[in-house]
Amino acid sequence: MQRFGSRAVIFAILGIYAVINxxxxxxxxxxxxxxSKEIIGTSPWSLPExxxxxxxxxxxxxxxxxxxMLNSLIVTSVSTVVALLVSSMSGYILGRFQFRGRELVxxxxxxxxxxxxxxxxxxxxxxxxxxxxxxxxxxxxLVYIAMQVPLNTFILTAFHRTLPRQLEEAAALDGAxxxxxxxxxxxxxxxxxxxxxxxVNVLHIWNEFLYALVFLQDRTKYTVPVGIFxxxxxxxxxxxxxxxxxxxxxxxxxxxxxxxVFQKQFTSGIAQGAMKL
Amino acid sequence: xxxxxxxxxxxxxxxxxxxxxxxxxxxxxLLIAVFFMVPAIQTIWISFTDWYGTFRTNGFVGFKNYAGIxxxxxxxxxxxxxxxxxxxxxxxxxxVALFLSWALLRVRRGRNFFQFMIFAPAVLSVAVAGxxxxxxLNPNFGLVxxxxxxxxxxxxxxxxxxxxxxxxxxxxxxxxWHGIATWIILLIAGMDRIPGEMREAALVDGASxxxxxxxxxxxxxxxxxxxLLVLWLIQAFQAFAFIYVMTNGGPHGSTEVMGTYMYRxxxxxxxxxxxxxxxxxxxxxxxxxxxxxxxxxxxxxIEY
Numbered sequence: 115m116q117r118f119g120s121r122a123v124i125f126a127i128l129g130i131y132a133v134i135n136x137x138x139x140x141x142x143x144x145x146x147x148x149x150s151k152e153i154i155g156t157s158p159w160s161l162p163e164x165x166x167x168x169x170x171x172x173x174x175x176x177x178x179x180x181x182x183m184l185n186s187l188i189v190t191s192v193s194t195v196v197a198l199l200v201s202s203m204s205g206y207i208l209g210r211f212q213f214r215g216r217e218l219v220x221x222x223x224x225x226x227x228x229x230x231x232x233x234x235x236x237x238x239x240x241x242x243x244x245x246x247x248x249x250x251x252x253x254x255x256l257v258y259i260a261m262q263v264p265l266n267t268f269i270l271t272a273f274h275r276t277l278p279r280q281l282e283e284a285a286a287l288d289g290a291x292x293x294x295x296x297x298x299x300x301x302x303x304x305x306x307x308x309x310x311x312x313x314v315n316v317l318h319i320w321n322e323f324l325y326a327l328v329f330l331q332d333r334t335k336y337t338v339p340v341g342i343f344x345x346x347x348x349x350x351x352x353x354x355x356x357x358x359x360x361x362x363x364x365x366x367x368x369x370x371x372x373x374x375v376f377q378k379q380f381t382s383g384i385a386q387g388a389m390k391l
Numbered sequence: 392x393x394x395x396x397x398x399x400x401x402x403x404x405x406x407x408x409x410x411x412x413x414x415x416x417x418x419x420x421l422l423i424a425v426f427f428m429v430p431a432i433q434t435i436w437i438s439f440t441d442w443y444g445t446f447r448t449n450g451f452v453g454f455k456n457y458a459g460i461x462x463x464x465x466x467x468x469x470x471x472x473x474x475x476x477x478x479x480x481x482x483x484x485x486x487v488a489l490f491l492s493w494a495l496l497r498v499r500r501g502r503n504f505f506q507f508m509i510f511a512p513a514v515l516s517v518a519v520a521g522x523x524x525x526x527x528l529n530p531n532f533g534l535v536x537x538x539x540x541x542x543x544x545x546x547x548x549x550x551x552x553x554x555x556x557x558x559x560x561x562x563x564x565x566x567x568w569h570g571i572a573t574w575i576i577l578l579i580a581g582m583d584r585i586p587g588e589m590r591e592a593a594l595v596d597g598a599s600x601x602x603x604x605x606x607x608x609x610x611x612x613x614x615x616x617x618x619l620l621v622l623w624l625i626q627a628f629q630a631f632a633f634i635y636v637m638t639n640g641g642p643h644g645s646t647e648v649m650g651t652y653m654y655r656x657x658x659x660x661x662x663x664x665x666x667x668x669x670x671x672x673x674x675x676x677x678x679x680x681x682x683x684x685x686x687x688x689x690x691x692x693i694e695y
Contacts, residue, residue: 120600124494131491132508135568138527139511141534145526158537200422203415211405213412219420226423229431230629230677232653232670236663237433238426260426263419282408292408321516323632328658339518343636346522355526362519373514377507384513385576 142366146170146359153355169360173345179361181334182341183368186320189251189337193258194315198308201263202301205270209277227264231324239328249331257325262315269314269386273307274300313376313383320369338365438667456668466669468644469652470676472559476634476648477627480563484623487567488574493604495575496582513572521636524565528552528637552638555645562646566633570626574619581615582608617688621681628677649673 145153146169147162173179207213208220238257239248247253277300285295301308323339330336336344342362349358373380438456441448460466495505512520527534530550539548551561585608593603609616631650634640640647640655649669657666 121497124497127490128494128498128505128509132505135508135511138523138534141527142523153532157541158532158534159541200418204419207412207415211409211412213409219416222420222423222428226427229427230625230670230674232629232631232650233434233674234427234430236437236657236667236670237430239658240433241425241430256422257426260422263422267419286407292411296411317514321518323516323518324654327635328654339516339632342516342522343518346525346636358522359526362523365519366515369514370511373511374507377503377510380514381506381510381572381576384510384572385580387573 139366139370142359142362146356146363148356148359150353150356154353166356169356170364172354172357173360173364177341177345177357177361178333178336179338179341179345179364182336182338183365185251185335185341186337189255189258190316190319193255193262193319194312196255197259197262197266197315198312200259201266201270201311202304202308204263204267206274206296206300208267208271209274223264223267226260227268235324235328238325242329248329249335251335254326254329254337257329258319258322261322261325262318265387266311266315269311270304270307273304277303309379310382310386313379314387317380317383317387341365434667434670437664438671440664442663442667444661452664456664457672460665460668460672465644465647466649466652469640469647469649472644472646473628473630473648473650475559476563476630476646477624479559480566480627481620481623483563484567484571484574488571488578489609491571492575492578492582493601493608496579497600509575510572512569515569517569517632518636520569521565521633524561524568524633525552525637528561528565553642555643558638558642558646562633562637565637566630569633577615577619578612581612585611617685620688621684624684625677625681628673628680649676 141158144162145158147165147167148156148169149166152163152166204219204223208216242248242250242253242257245253247256281299281303282295285299286292290298321339322337323343326337326340327343330340333344342358342365345358345361349355439451439453441450441452441455491509495502495509498505515523526532528536528551530536530548530553533551535551536548539545549557551557589607589611590603593607594600598606629650630648631654634646634648634651635654638646640651650673653666653669653673656662656669660666
């Protein structure tokens with residue numbers, strides 16, 4: 115009897131929590147189909163009177179949400195791929211070889227991981243300005259790569275340590291150069307670790323706010339977080355909430371769908387990403 | 392014998408490969424040097440010089456900027472608010488995360504669905520989640536107030552983010568909604584490592600599920616909990632995005648934290664030296680508090 119009681123309580127609590135979250139997403143979806151007049155005039159629970167598709171068209175043209183998505187896509191994919199390559203190289207060396215200065219290198223990555231963003235953002239602004247990389251995706255991408263390299267290196271070092279050396283030795287006997295055997299033999303073996311790391315990187319970079327806010331100034335270059343923030347500001351004084359909600363829905367949906375498909379990978383990615391300070 | 396032979400043979404092959412050490416480490420080290428190490432040192436340097444807008448001297452002014460921010464009541468308030476933010480979020484986050492992870496472990500049917508619904512906010516950008524909650528808490532057409540009105544609790548409806556007494560609370564709720572997944576995932580991972588026999592023994596002795604959880608599981612979870620606590624400490628003291636997006640420090644500075652005030656100083660007021668001094672103070676507080684936290688929370692690692 116008591117068992118049954120506690121099971122019902124568990125179900126009720128989880129159910130309420132899940133339903134609240136579900137409703138908050140459904141609410142965004144419903145708002146994005148309403149006209150501004152309806153948003154103010156009717157209850158948030160009422161269904162939209164007519165499907166106001168114009169919000170979506172406006173979000174793409176006036177709100178530029180398509181540009182933000184494309185910018186985020188470019189910045190995230192380039193940063194992630196380069197960060198994975200750079201960290202694979204350092205992870206391979208740290209996991210594979212003993213050499214003088216090893217502790218120093220590990221220490222440097224450790225320190226870099228502990229430096230909070232606020233500690234570097236002012237001089238970075240200055241550095242990017244002098245390099246003419248302020249307000250450019252290249253500058254932002256470089257910062258994002260540097261931001262991911264330390265954590266990636268630690269995860270990949272641990273993975274490289276577990277790899278058997280025999281395959282590399284076989285490749286060497288076949289006459290492959292060390293560089294080629296790294297690229298063609300070792301790197302493919304680390305695919306599972308690269309996927310795990312990649313998810314952590316994508317989550318961090320796609321969602322990063324502070325650097326993007328400080329380093330990007332031209333509206334057309336905004337990434338999704340800064341773009342949505344900007345739409346929110348605009349909606350506040352123009353009362354054009356429909357565009358904002360349509361924009362939010364457009365930016366949220368693909369991420370939620372990806373999460374639904376790769377739930378397991380994302381879940382472990384969220385946990386691993388937490389270890390970055 | 393055989394092993395030594397392989398190792399010697401391997402090291403001959405390694406000799407060629409060891410040439411990769413420097414070129415392979417160089418890109419990563421260069422990146423963190425240029426974008427992390429050097430800027431961090433520069434921030435310390437800037438905090439001891441005068442740099443305001445376009446006016447910039449490279450002269451050493453000693454602790455002038457530090458004295459300046461220490462005499463700034465708004466900065467001191469932001470430090471206080473940061474502690475309030477940390478404490479308030481912890482008080483809410485801990486029990487909710489513990490309860491939800493316990494419930495998720497117990498549920499059999501529909502666990503994937505519940506996990507998806509509870510974790511989904513975590514994949515949203517902080518800025519997007521912040522904007523979303525700003526409107527959920529909107530006094531005129533927000534979800535919370537309208538729901539309160541609909542169920543007859545009209546007197547509870549209020550401008551959540553518009554008054555100093557509730558603004559921080561509103562932000563903390565949004566932060567937890569977004570961040571709780573990390574906690575639950577790490578807690579569940581910690582619980583999975585605890586052998587089932589201990590829990591079962593307690594259950595057989597007649598303890599209730601919840602009591603067993605509090606008495607048996609929690610103490611064994613201590614290493615995980617203390618790690619989470621230190622992680623949260625470090626994150627909370629750098630809080631920025633949610634607050635910047637939802638209230639921008641207002642109303643009347645009631646949600647101004649170190650992060651938002653530093654941003655305002657450096658990038659809205661272009662007072663780069665004061666901003667840098669704040670960044671240094673922030674980093675020092677984070678370091679001291681996390682080292683202290685780690686030391687205080689350290690209990691002997693429990694073997695199980």
